[in-house]
Amino acid sequence: MAIEERAATEADYPPGxxxxxxxGHVDHGKSTLVGRLLxxxxxxxxxxxxxxxxxxxxxxxxxxLAFLLDGLAEEQxxxxxxxxxxxxxxxxGCSFVLADAPGHREFLLNMMSGASRADAALLVVDASEGMxxxxxxxxxxxxxxxxxxATVVITKMDRVDWSEEVFRDLAREGRRLLxxxxxTVADCVPVSAxxxxxxxxxxxxxxxxxxxxxxxxxxxxxxxxxxxxTRFRMMVQDVYRWGERHLLAGRVESGSVAVGQEVALWPxxxxxxxxxxxxxxxxxxxxxxxxxxxxxxMAGPHLAERGMVLSSPxxxxxxxRAFDARIFWLGQDALNVGDRHRLRIGHQETxxxxxxxxxxxxxxxxxxxxxxxxLPPGFVGECTIVLDHPLVLETFRSCPxxxxxxLVDRCRVAGGGIVSGLSPGSRKKDGA
Amino acid sequence: MDRSARLEQESIYILREAYAxxxxxxxxxxxxxxxxxxxxxxxxxxxxxxxxxxxxxxTTLKIPEMIEHRDRLVREWNLDxxxxxxxxxxxxxxxxESGRMECCGALKTEPFRRIVAEKGYDxxxxxxxxxxxxxxxxxxxxxxxxxxxxxxxxEQPPEIWGQYNTDAPPGGHVRVHPILDWTELDVWExxxxxxxxxxxxxxxxxxxxxxxxxxxxxxxxxxxxxxxVDEIVEEVRAMRVSERAGRAQDRADVYAMQKLRSSGYM
Numbered sequence: 001m002a003i004e005e006r007a008a009t010e011a012d013y014p015p016g017x018x019x020x021x022x023x024g025h026v027d028h029g030k031s032t033l034v035g036r037l038l039x040x041x042x043x044x045x046x047x048x049x050x051x052x053x054x055x056x057x058x059x060x061x062x063x064x065l066a067f068l069l070d071g072l073a074e075e076q077x078x079x080x081x082x083x084x085x086x087x088x089x090x091x092x093g094c095s096f097v098l099a100d101a102p103g104h105r106e107f108l109l110n111m112m113s114g115a116s117r118a119d120a121a122l123l124v125v126d127a128s129e130g131m132x133x134x135x136x137x138x139x140x141x142x143x144x145x146x147x148x149x150a151t152v153v154i155t156k157m158d159r160v161d162w163s164e165e166v167f168r169d170l171a172r173e174g175r176r177l178l179x180x181x182x183x184t185v186a187d188c189v190p191v192s193a194x195x196x197x198x199x200x201x202x203x204x205x206x207x208x209x210x211x212x213x214x215x216x217x218x219x220x221x222x223x224x225x226x227x228x229x230t231r232f233r234m235m236v237q238d239v240y241r242w243g244e245r246h247l248l249a250g251r252v253e254s255g256s257v258a259v260g261q262e263v264a265l266w267p268x269x270x271x272x273x274x275x276x277x278x279x280x281x282x283x284x285x286x287x288x289x290x291x292x293x294x295x296x297x298m299a300g301p302h303l304a305e306r307g308m309v310l311s312s313p314x315x316x317x318x319x320x321r322a323f324d325a326r327i328f329w330l331g332q333d334a335l336n337v338g339d340r341h342r343l344r345i346g347h348q349e350t351x352x353x354x355x356x357x358x359x360x361x362x363x364x365x366x367x368x369x370x371x372x373x374x375l376p377p378g379f380v381g382e383c384t385i386v387l388d389h390p391l392v393l394e395t396f397r398s399c400p401x402x403x404x405x406x407l408v409d410r411c412r413v414a415g416g417g418i419v420s421g422l423s424p425g426s427r428k429k430d431g432a
Numbered sequence: 433m434d435r436s437a438r439l440e441q442e443s444i445y446i447l448r449e450a451y452a453x454x455x456x457x458x459x460x461x462x463x464x465x466x467x468x469x470x471x472x473x474x475x476x477x478x479x480x481x482x483x484x485x486x487x488x489x490x491t492t493l494k495i496p497e498m499i500e501h502r503d504r505l506v507r508e509w510n511l512d513x514x515x516x517x518x519x520x521x522x523x524x525x526x527x528x529e530s531g532r533m534e535c536c537g538a539l540k541t542e543p544f545r546r547i548v549a550e551k552g553y554d555x556x557x558x559x560x561x562x563x564x565x566x567x568x569x570x571x572x573x574x575x576x577x578x579x580x581x582x583x584x585x586x587e588q589p590p591e592i593w594g595q596y597n598t599d600a601p602p603g604g605h606v607r608v609h610p611i612l613d614w615t616e617l618d619v620w621e622x623x624x625x626x627x628x629x630x631x632x633x634x635x636x637x638x639x640x641x642x643x644x645x646x647x648x649x650x651x652x653x654x655x656x657x658x659x660x661v662d663e664i665v666e667e668v669r670a671m672r673v674s675e676r677a678g679r680a681q682d683r684a685d686v687y688a689m690q691k692l693r694s695s696g697y698m
Contacts (some may be wrong), residue, residue: 017435045674051686071566072585073687082586085569086562086613095435109590111571116592237445238452239479249448251441258623280480291433294442295479306452330590344595347452405454406592411599413590 017095018222019086020106021115023142024124025132026103029155031081033124033193034100035065037089037214040200044068065193069100082107091200091215102166103134105364108378109330109413116143119223121150121183122214123174123223127166127190128159131173133364140363140380143181144328144418150178151217152188157206158195159188173371186199187217227400230255231312232263235346239304240295247278247295248304250264250347253401255293255312258287265302266309266392267319273299307348309402319390322355322424327417328380331409335375340413345386345405351388355424358382384424397417436621439614440473445594446573446610447477447557451484453598454555454606458514460698461486463498465630466559466616468505469619470611472628474557475509485512487547487556490648491539492522493647498612501631516547528649533688539647541696545581547618554600557608558698565676567690572597573612579603581696617668624661634658644675 022030035052037042055076067076068086075082081102089096099114115121121142126136142150160166173190178185189198190206191214197203199214212220232255240247257263263276276297277285288294297302298304311317329335335354343352357372359382375381396403396418408414433441450457459482460469474482487596488502506513518526521538521624528535546557562569572588574596589597600606609620623630633642640653641664658664686690 016433016438037529046672047674047677049554055686071569073690074586082587083570088563088615110588112592113590187476237448251445278479280476291441293437293441293448293477313662404593411589411601412597413592413595416592416595 007354012372017097018120018218019097019099019118020120020122020218021099021101021118021142021147022122022124023101023111023115023138024103025126025134025138026080026105028103028124028126028132029048029104029193030124031066031069031100032064033122033153033155033191033199033214034098035068036193036196036199037091037098038063038068038087038402040089040196041089041215043087043089055244077137080104083110086114088115093100096218098256103138104132105137105378108137112137112328113143114147115147116145118145118147119149120221121147122153122218123150123178124153124155125170125174126159127154127163127170128157128291129230130170131177135174136177137175137363137378139183140181140361141328142178143183143382144326146396146404148183149223150183150185151214151221151222152185153214154180154190155193157190157197157313158192162205167206167209172203177270187211188215189214202370218243230411231315231387232257232261232310233312233315233399233402234296234310234396235348235401236304236306236308236310237347238306245297246304247297248310249293249295250310251293252288252290253346253397254290256287256289257296257310259284262313263298263310264313264315264317265304266311266317269317270302271313272302275299307346309346309348317392317394319392320387320422321390322386323393323419324358324383324421324424325385325405325417326380326382326385327354327375327385327407327415329375329407329415330377331414332377334377335381335407335415337373340388342408343385343391343405344408345391345393346401348391348393350391352385354381355386358384382420393419394421395422436618436625439611439618440476440622442613443470443473443610444477446596449596449598450555450557450574450608450610451478453596454600456551456553457555457557457608458485458487458548458551458553459557460559461488461502461513462559462645462698463488463494463502463631464559465623465634466561466611466614466619468559468621469513469628470557470559471505471509472626473610482509482511484557485514485551487514487516487544487553489540489544489547490515490517491647492517493527493539495633495645495648496632498631498645500573501629506630512549514551516543518543518546528647533685534651536692536697537695540698541581541692544698545696548581548605553605555606555608557610558609560609560698561614561616561619562612563674565689566580567687567693568612571609571612573609575607575609576597576601577604577607577696583694583696585690585694600684615621617665620661620665620668624665630661634664667677 056064101111146408167190191198238249279297394402403419641656
């Protein structure tokens with residue numbers, strides 16, 4: 001029985017909300033698909049719908065669904081999404097946030113900003129055009145961002161005469177692209193967002209298809225939120241020195257923390273005990289779980305500052321000077337071996353440079369570059385990074401928050417990546 | 433964690449990040465429900481006190497009840513309030529009859545611009561939300577503004593994995609939007625959950641209430657019977673028209689807000 005035909009109960013779904021990024025090549029119909037999902041779910045305010053109708057009519061169109069998302073004047077005039085936006089979406093008892101990302105190469109950084117917040121993705125492919133440069137690039141970058149689940153949506157099926165053969169070929173190719181970058185694909189759905197076929201309601205024109213609709217696929221593809229490692233980790237965001245009291249502000253990134261618990265303070269590894277979890281209004285809390293912001297008062301004198309890491313004493317963390325990484329680069333000029341930039345991981349920051357590239361790939365073409373000394377914008381590289389000062393980090397696989405970083409070029413985030421190994425040069429594939 | 437708890441924790445994280453990274457941040461307070469919820473979140477983030485000044489841009493066209501509410505909270509919550517107005521424009525008779533866009537520019541953007549320059553604020557925290565308006569839907573959480581207050585909305589800095597742009601451009605400042613991802617319903621549910629005091633104009637009197645509060649001449653009340661926060665939550669949940677439909681500002685020109693905001697408006 002298809003998922004959307006079953007009455008969902010609260011117990012079927014996690015209480016949280018899943019963020020889904022919508023990706024794909026420019027003009028393949030991402031905003032139109034999101035507009036259709038919202039419209040079919042009755043989530044568009046009457047005045048906003050009226051506005052989109054009016055703007056569409058001025059362009060001689062009936063209703064441009066993308067105008068429900070593309071809010072900037074330039075986006076509507078040029079018919080292109082410039083920047084991402086987030087909208088709430090509910091279906092069958094599940095709550096989602098949809099991130100409608102731009103497909104144009106020029107706006108790749110905006111796509112990454114939207115996608116870096118996602119739990120799962122919809123990769124949109126125009127049936128009449130197939131895989132294009134940004135389809136491939138987005139698929140590869142998705143894996144690098146740590147998004148591990150996706151649905152392939154083949155759009156504009158009306159333009160290929162609802163052909164099952166076209167769908168099968170593209171679905172196979174989309175699945176392969178995503179799986180190569182470490183993303184699991186549960187479903188591939190053929191749709192016409194324009195006509196509303198297989199988005200929320202099942203298509204009669206594509207009776208040959210017996211899988212879920214887009215909403216059905218979204219509901220059945222919610223990633224589990226059970227972390228592998230439940231040991232306590234927190235990065236010190238700030239220290240509030242109020243009178244005699246010192247409070248360590250931060251967010252619990254994994255595990256939990258409670259009054260009386262022993263913790264280690266890195267990079268030094270000193271031990272201390274949690275004396276209180278300050279809260280307002282009301283009395284101090286006894287404990288806090290993953291995702292909660294806290295203000296900890298520690299027993300005994302200690303010197304703490306932003307950038308330090310607190311953890312369960314059973315974790316052995318240590319500062320590293322060099323590590324292996326998979327990085328993406330979106331700066332204006334290429335990233336060369338030896339170029340110095342600032343590297344931020346959590347609240348830690350220092351200068352950094354690439355000592356050598358092991359491999360450079362153009363994700364748009366999935367081809368390797370011969371020049372291994374420089375990473376062009378939009379490319380992905382495997383490399384060894386050397387830091388000016390040692391930082392406390394882990395591989396992305398052992399703890400995502402402690403193993404992902406951004407590179408800052410003159411005040412702007414221009415790239416980033418994931419830590420794949422802590423023994424540089426061993427080329428152990430750990431993070432991908 | 434449910435949505436409301438998750439949004440609260442994210443906002444606290446953003447508030448603490450702004451406080452840690454900027455030398456001289458300030459918070460804009462319009463006395464409306466959103467910026468009052470933001471103020472409450474700041475008191476939570478900093479454990480009962482708001483460690484930054486609150487800037488109120490007084491157009492003098494605000495409804496008197498809002499000023500009473502402001503002054504009461506300033507006393508009770510021990511707040512550092514900074515009031516800014518454009519005295520010359522007011523003396524010259526500026527008002528909505530001079531043109532709504534002109535009025536917003538002269539009585540809001542201009543005094544805002546001056547107070548930021550005068551006090552040297554390098555960050556300004558605001559309670560705007562994506563679901564309020566089309567150009568706000570495309571905002572960043574940390575959004576830089578140039579020395580001329582301009583918003584380069586076509587080339588916004590990336591925000592990847594919660595690594596925000598915390599460097600103000602030379603002579604400029606960074607707008608910080610801790611409740612950008614909240615919706616109108618989220619704000620009301622939070623006000624209900626936390627029992628945050630809001631100005632009485634939001635509650636129905638004689639079959640009408642204000643859904644959105646701006647200046648008196650440019651804000652219209654809506655038909656409503658909601659007299660408590662929980663009744664407002666129920667009403668908003670059933671609404672099929674967006675929040676700012678009662679604001680004249682947005683009707684003046686379809687892209688009025690984008691135009692106002694690209695030159696410094698909130």
